[in-house]
Amino acid sequence: MAPPTIAERRPEVVTRHLAAGREGWLTSATSADHKEVAKLFIGTSLTFLAVAVLAFVLTRVHLIVPGSTIFRPDIFSQISTASMTSITVLFAVPFVLGVLGYIVPLQIGARGVALPRLNQLAYWLYAAGTLTFFVSFLYLVPETGLFPLPPLSDDVYSPQHGVDAWIGGVGLATLGFVCWAINMVATLKNMRAPGMAWRRAPVLAWAARVISYIVLVAGPAMIAGLVMLAIDRNFAGVFFDAGEGGEPLLFAHLAWIYFTAIHTIMVVFALAVISEIVPTFSRKPLFSHSAVTTSIVAVGVLGTLAWMQNLYASPVADGFAYFAMLMALALLVPIGLIYVIWTLTMWEGAISTRAPLVLAIASAIALAFGLGGQWVTSVVGAGLLLENTVAAQQDTILTIVGFVLAGFAALHYWMPKLTGRVVADGPAKAAAGLILVSAAIYGFAMFFAGLAGQPVDVYRYFSDDGVSTLNLIATIASVFLMLGVFLELVNLVRGYGAGRPAGHDPWRGSTLEWFALSPPPPHNFDAVPDVRSPEPLRDIREAIRLREETFVPPEPLPASAPAEVGVPDPGDDAGMSDEAAAVDAPTADPDDIVSGEAADDSDSDTESADEVEPADEPQPEEGRGAADEPHEGEELDTDEGSDESGDGSPVS
Amino acid sequence: MRTAYWVMLGVGSLVIIALLAGLLAAVGRFRSSGPGDEPRRLTAGRGVIAKIAGGLSVLVAIVFIFGVIVSDGVKQATAEEGTEEIDVKAIGQQWLWRFEYPAQAGGSFSEGIATIFSYSELVVPVDTKVNLSIDSTDVIHSWFVPALGPQVWAVPGEITETSFIADEEGLYHGRSTVFSGSAYPVMRASVKVVSADEYEDYITGLNAALQEGQAAVQGTDTTESAEEEE
Numbered sequence: 001m002a003p004p005t006i007a008e009r010r011p012e013v014v015t016r017h018l019a020a021g022r023e024g025w026l027t028s029a030t031s032a033d034h035k036e037v038a039k040l041f042i043g044t045s046l047t048f049l050a051v052a053v054l055a056f057v058l059t060r061v062h063l064i065v066p067g068s069t070i071f072r073p074d075i076f077s078q079i080s081t082a083s084m085t086s087i088t089v090l091f092a093v094p095f096v097l098g099v100l101g102y103i104v105p106l107q108i109g110a111r112g113v114a115l116p117r118l119n120q121l122a123y124w125l126y127a128a129g130t131l132t133f134f135v136s137f138l139y140l141v142p143e144t145g146l147f148p149l150p151p152l153s154d155d156v157y158s159p160q161h162g163v164d165a166w167i168g169g170v171g172l173a174t175l176g177f178v179c180w181a182i183n184m185v186a187t188l189k190n191m192r193a194p195g196m197a198w199r200r201a202p203v204l205a206w207a208a209r210v211i212s213y214i215v216l217v218a219g220p221a222m223i224a225g226l227v228m229l230a231i232d233r234n235f236a237g238v239f240f241d242a243g244e245g246g247e248p249l250l251f252a253h254l255a256w257i258y259f260t261a262i263h264t265i266m267v268v269f270a271l272a273v274i275s276e277i278v279p280t281f282s283r284k285p286l287f288s289h290s291a292v293t294t295s296i297v298a299v300g301v302l303g304t305l306a307w308m309q310n311l312y313a314s315p316v317a318d319g320f321a322y323f324a325m326l327m328a329l330a331l332l333v334p335i336g337l338i339y340v341i342w343t344l345t346m347w348e349g350a351i352s353t354r355a356p357l358v359l360a361i362a363s364a365i366a367l368a369f370g371l372g373g374q375w376v377t378s379v380v381g382a383g384l385l386l387e388n389t390v391a392a393q394q395d396t397i398l399t400i401v402g403f404v405l406a407g408f409a410a411l412h413y414w415m416p417k418l419t420g421r422v423v424a425d426g427p428a429k430a431a432a433g434l435i436l437v438s439a440a441i442y443g444f445a446m447f448f449a450g451l452a453g454q455p456v457d458v459y460r461y462f463s464d465d466g467v468s469t470l471n472l473i474a475t476i477a478s479v480f481l482m483l484g485v486f487l488e489l490v491n492l493v494r495g496y497g498a499g500r501p502a503g504h505d506p507w508r509g510s511t512l513e514w515f516a517l518s519p520p521p522p523h524n525f526d527a528v529p530d531v532r533s534p535e536p537l538r539d540i541r542e543a544i545r546l547r548e549e550t551f552v553p554p555e556p557l558p559a560s561a562p563a564e565v566g567v568p569d570p571g572d573d574a575g576m577s578d579e580a581a582a583v584d585a586p587t588a589d590p591d592d593i594v595s596g597e598a599a600d601d602s603d604s605d606t607e608s609a610d611e612v613e614p615a616d617e618p619q620p621e622e623g624r625g626a627a628d629e630p631h632e633g634e635e636l637d638t639d640e641g642s643d644e645s646g647d648g649s650p651v652s
Numbered sequence: 653m654r655t656a657y658w659v660m661l662g663v664g665s666l667v668i669i670a671l672l673a674g675l676l677a678a679v680g681r682f683r684s685s686g687p688g689d690e691p692r693r694l695t696a697g698r699g700v701i702a703k704i705a706g707g708l709s710v711l712v713a714i715v716f717i718f719g720v721i722v723s724d725g726v727k728q729a730t731a732e733e734g735t736e737e738i739d740v741k742a743i744g745q746q747w748l749w750r751f752e753y754p755a756q757a758g759g760s761f762s763e764g765i766a767t768i769f770s771y772s773e774l775v776v777p778v779d780t781k782v783n784l785s786i787d788s789t790d791v792i793h794s795w796f797v798p799a800l801g802p803q804v805w806a807v808p809g810e811i812t813e814t815s816f817i818a819d820e821e822g823l824y825h826g827r828s829t830v831f832s833g834s835a836y837p838v839m840r841a842s843v844k845v846v847s848a849d850e851y852e853d854y855i856t857g858l859n860a861a862l863q864e865g866q867a868a869v870q871g872t873d874t875t876e877s878a879e880e881e882e
Binding site: 243283337342373 | 664
């Protein structure tokens with residue numbers, strides 16, 4: 001289990017002789033290491049992605065012809081409830097928490113997380129939630145849809161226990177998310193690498209911060225709603241009982257805050273992942289780091305505040321409706337800005353179309369249509385026409401598809417860090433195309449069906465509705481959508497177990513997670529470098545390159561001729577890395593993983609040096625040494641304009 | 653209302669196409685030429701970002717003002733001077749609608765007289781402003797006849813209001829759009845728009861049926877079988 005480390009000679013860092021002999025699953029289940037916990041999150045949530053997609057296709061197959069009788073109405077509602085709950089609560093959020101929980105501590109140069117046991121508890125609460133919800137399939141499944149709106153979900157209209165299981169499952173999972181968010185906020189506040197001011201923090205770390213705060217706001221709101229509903233159902237409460245002075249709409253608002261927050265989390269995560277991938281694969285810095293991070297904060301705030309854009313038809317005052325409309329419309333500014341920045345980042349870049357970038361672009365396309373559709377229906381007049389029809393639903397589904405593609409992109413991008421292996425490109429690109437095309441066809445079909453008035457969640461439509469052909473098309477498209485998702489899931493599982501070796505920095509990343517080994521040791525880093533820009537690893541690389549270029553051999557005797565003796569001393573740092581590269585390059589680099597695009601030695605030697613060489617000097621010292629002088633002046637006076645000055649400084 | 657939607661759809665499509673065209677153009681044009689390829693490190697000054705964000709903000713502001721204008725009072729129909737008005741109560745219940753009319757055509761509920769009612773099909777006169785008071789006796793439903801106006805929720809314990817004017821005679825169909833239990837998909841609402849004379853006849857017929865029923869038994873449900881279609 002313990003990967004090779006460069007710290008062998010340091011007494012304070014012990015990675016050998018950890019409790020050996022435990023079985024793998026036992027280690028995973030009991031370890032409080034954020035990486036082990038995160039892998040559990042990712043694995044479990046991907047299982048529920050498969051479940052949700054399968055259930056979704058089952059509902060679509062049922063709707064293939066008008067008046068279909070494949071499933072009984074209650075069975076249909078149960079499958080539909082399982083699908084919607086799985087994709088949001090049991091897949092989307094925990095998947096985000098998993099990826100962020102693995103990568104972000106590495107990105108900020110932390111050697112662990114602030115509250116590891118709380119982090120671990122988060123996973124097990126979530127696992128208990130999934131179990132609680134799905135165990136109800138053994139007795140009575142909830143059939144109240146994604147929103148068990150109170151009069152329907154109270155003990156009069158839903159006397160069966162399925163709704164209680166739904167409450168318990170979602171409540172436990174949400175409590176887990178809140179625990180995770182507390183830990184992430186504490187980690188981000190306290191454990192960043194020296195010099196990593198917020199303006200230099202990677203985009204994904206910003207996303208983690210925003211997502212944590214969203215969870216901390218929306219999670220407790222949902223838990224409060226669920227507790228009230230549970231009291232209403234089981235202890236004769238009247239919170240939502242209009243006959244006793246309660247307010248049924250209160251639950252609708254609390255639930256929409258939560259599910260709008262989940263939607264926002266998906267969007268923020270997808271935008272952040274694409275913003276990480278695009279610069280790496282165009283070999284350019286993000287066009288404006290500060291604008292992207294600010295925009296991500298804005299998306300988080302505006303998106304969560306816009307929850308009432310789904311409640312225009314309910315009795316809300318006009319002022320609130322217009323407020324929600326303004327928030328939803330204003331989302332165009334940060335999201336549009338991010339799209340423009342992606343374009344400008346790739347402009348005149350050296351783009352390599354590997355799987356992460358292809359998936360990221362596919363995600364950007366799906367998101368544009370999904371979010372664009374939501375932007376259109378956020379105008380009150382248009383929303384009242386399409387709200388709760390399949391036309392509005394397909395916007396949400398396209399956004400979720402965009403999120404799933406971004407998730408796949410993230411896994412392709414960071415899988416080398418998780419396992420030291422790279423996932424195959426071919427199936428991923430095929431899956432991206434398949435998913436995107438079938439989602440687009442589905443979207444268009446459902447768009448027209450929604451305009452014709454087909455509502456959501458129906459198990460039946462009628463042949464005189466004029467939507468039969470559209471539903472047939474949507475069903476066929478959804479089958480292909482499922483095939484695409486499953487193809488990619490299989491590809492990921494294969495890549496996890498048996499991908500080709502990747503080395504420590506296959507993409508030539510510029511953030512700190514690529515400074516760690518692959519997979520990282522339990523303590524992540526033997527030495528944490530100082531950070532002087534949003535691209536710390538690039539700074540280190542530049543510093544090493546500079547050292548090599550300007551290398552002058554040491555002159556023990558001032559009298560001898562200085563000019564001719566330009567050969568590096570084998571004992572020197574730089575010479576050592578060259579040797580390491582020579583040893584390492586044939587095995588890991590050339591065509592295996594980078595297929596001739598990142599295979600040049602200027603980067604691979606810095607990374608592979610610590611893999612092969614037990615000597616721990618080169619990297620930390622380069623990082624720190626180069627950090628010394630230009631560091632002081634620059635840290636104080638420039639902030640985000642420092643993209644230029646930040647990377648210029650080690651050279652000058 | 654449809655106009656508002658089509659305008660928004662046009663604006664939204666243009667925005668999406670513009671953003672994606674840039675993105676795809678960049679991907680298509682600037683492929684890496686090989687391992688040693690080191691592009692220029694171009695980053696933004698403050699001005700560029702401010703200009704882009706400012707432009708988008710102006711668009712958002714315009715769209716917001718447009719949205720407020722087209723959405724203002726959208727739940728209520730605007731009647732011209734002299735348009736006749738009738739009041740109808742629409743009461744949602746699992747899984748059909750009950751419509752209550754004042755006993756006299758053109759009357760209102762304030763007179764305290766007995767109401768007459770129908771199920772599933774609402775009959776209204778053409779070119780008349782119909783004021784609907786919407787309520788629910790059990791769970792949340794949604795009143796939605798796409799051809800006749802926006803959605804309005806029926807929330808138990810709360811009366812919501814909307815109004816519409818039907819310009820043409822005919823039968824209009826609608827659906828509830830809020831999940832309300834197992835038979836939710838068949839909770840359809842129909843609005844039959846008839847001429848003023850036919851409406852008079854209809855109300856008279858309902859009155860007669862009601863009195864007949866009351867005379868027969870001390871219940872009010874005998875009209876139900878006659879009126880129900882589903």
